[in-house]
Amino acid sequence: MSNKDKDYEDYPDEVYASEAEFLKHFRVLEGDELSQHKLRIAKAIGSQKKSRVTIYFDNRIINRFKEIAKERDVGYQTLINETLLSVLDYETSSENEKDLKEEILKDKKFLKLLKTALST
Secondary structure, three states: OOHHHOOHHHOOHHHHOOHHHHHHHOOOOOHHHHHHHHHHHHHHOOOOOOOOOOOOOOHHHHHHHHHHHHHHOOOHHHHHHHHHHHHHHHHHHHHHHHHHHHHHHHOHHHHHHHHHHHHO
């Protein structure tokens, strides 16, 4: 089994005990090699493809996201992406809740049962 086929858990704990031991088994990627490796990983993630867009935000928005991202030790663009996804998820759940309320209000039989239950 080559190193490519192993998961980090497949190595004994001693491999991670010191930098010297770690470097016996792995090499550190830097510069262009690191960039190319990141690009290959990004391309390999088929279900999480992203699209490059150009969008303009106020500087204070970007600066605030950068501050929060630094506190959380994540990239600020990742944080923006997660924030937008959470807003969309919230909007979807709010729409579903609104649809459910409208459906309940249209259900005359249910409303009669509810009125009876509340009056007793």
